[in-house]
Amino acid sequence: MQTRIIDGNAIARELRAGLIRRVAALAAMGVRPGLAVLQVGNHPASKIYVRNKMKACGEVGLYSEHIELPADADEWTLLERIRTLNRDSRIHGILVQLPLPTGLSAERVLDALAPAKDVDGFHPINMGLLAAGSPRFVPCTPLGVMKLIEHEEIGVQGRHAVVVGRSNIVGKPMALLLLQKGATVTICNSRTPDLGAMTSQADILVVAAGRPRLVTAGMVKPGAVVIDVGINRLADGKLAGDVDFQSMLGTASRITPVPGGVGPMTIAMLLENTVMSAERASASGGSS
Numbered sequence: 001m002q003t004r005i006i007d008g009n010a011i012a013r014e015l016r017a018g019l020i021r022r023v024a025a026l027a028a029m030g031v032r033p034g035l036a037v038l039q040v041g042n043h044p045a046s047k048i049y050v051r052n053k054m055k056a057c058g059e060v061g062l063y064s065e066h067i068e069l070p071a072d073a074d075e076w077t078l079l080e081r082i083r084t085l086n087r088d089s090r091i092h093g094i095l096v097q098l099p100l101p102t103g104l105s106a107e108r109v110l111d112a113l114a115p116a117k118d119v120d121g122f123h124p125i126n127m128g129l130l131a132a133g134s135p136r137f138v139p140c141t142p143l144g145v146m147k148l149i150e151h152e153e154i155g156v157q158g159r160h161a162v163v164v165g166r167s168n169i170v171g172k173p174m175a176l177l178l179l180q181k182g183a184t185v186t187i188c189n190s191r192t193p194d195l196g197a198m199t200s201q202a203d204i205l206v207v208a209a210g211r212p213r214l215v216t217a218g219m220v221k222p223g224a225v226v227i228d229v230g231i232n233r234l235a236d237g238k239l240a241g242d243v244d245f246q247s248m249l250g251t252a253s254r255i256t257p258v259p260g261g262v263g264p265m266t267i268a269m270l271l272e273n274t275v276m277s278a279e280r281a282s283a284s285g286g287s288s
């Protein structure tokens with residue numbers, strides 16, 4: 001079987017072109033979508049992620065602010081910054097770069113975000129709306145995966161989707177989205193006794209475990225669609241996904257590479273959620 005490699009970079013580029021048109025339409029009404037990214041401390045990976053997000057904002061014409069606080073910042077200071085951004089009419093999306101340094105409660109910090117500006121979709125109200133089937137903001141990575149699936153015209157209804165990972169950021173919302181599209185969904189976690197027995201039942205397999213090359217070709221059904229969310233830095237400095245990409249060629253019908261699969265879609269969805277938030281604010285007369 002010929003395995004088709006899903007080009008996340010190309011699909012993200014297409015989606016960004018659509019966003020540029022929406023940003024221009026907002027500009028004609030005097031609105032410029034704005035994103036604030038709050039970073040606490042100097043986590044090296046976070047620095048790269050934040051830099052990529054700010055660059056992407058510039059490329060589609062968004063206003064962006066990068067707010068850096070020292071690793072020893074106290075929670076009160078961080079919460080005050082969030083409250084100020086909640087009131088700032090130039091800002092339509094607020095993102096708190098995770099993980100936070102130890103001692104800061106991610107739960108309290110995310111709770112402080114105005115749900116209408118929570119473009120990451122991690123606020124409990126937004127997670128609840130997603131679970132109820134009427135989402136306001138969908139977390140960017142699972143939303144990006146759904147856009148890839150849609151773009152590739154992969155049918156979801158009636159298929160068996162297996163999600164490896166149950167984090168609030170990827171696994172859980174991913175499973176909810178697939179469920180809402182009519183898939184039968186199995187969610188695996190680190191305690192799943194025989195992972196291969198589960199993954200080999202999947203028509204659509206989404207892997208978000210943070211374990212390099214955890215899933216190999218012997219663990220998937222021939223013809224399955226394999227979406228690799230994992231981003232792992234190996235000892236030699238190279239990036240690897242959670243799926244053993246090479247071994248899948250000839251077994252999977254389609255697969256996302258790492259890098260160049262889900263990663264670029266995540267950033268595109270952050271931009272999309274920020275533009276959508278600005279459109280909503282503008283439709284409601286400026287208050288978001």
Ligand code: NDP
Pocket residue numbers: 141164165166167168169170171188189190191192195208209210211214229230231232262263264266
């Ligand atoms: P977490 O560490 O929060 O969650 C990992 C999940 O995988 C947990 O639910 C864990 O189970 C499960 N898991 C770990 N090992 C196994 C195993 N051997 N078998 C089955 N399940 C397992 O990670 P995230 O969800 O935040 O991220 C997952 C991966 O996706 C990471 O590599 C991350 O870098 C990447 N990522 C990529 C993004 C992108 O844009 N492409 C964006 C966000 C994340 P348990 O709950 O039992 O511990």
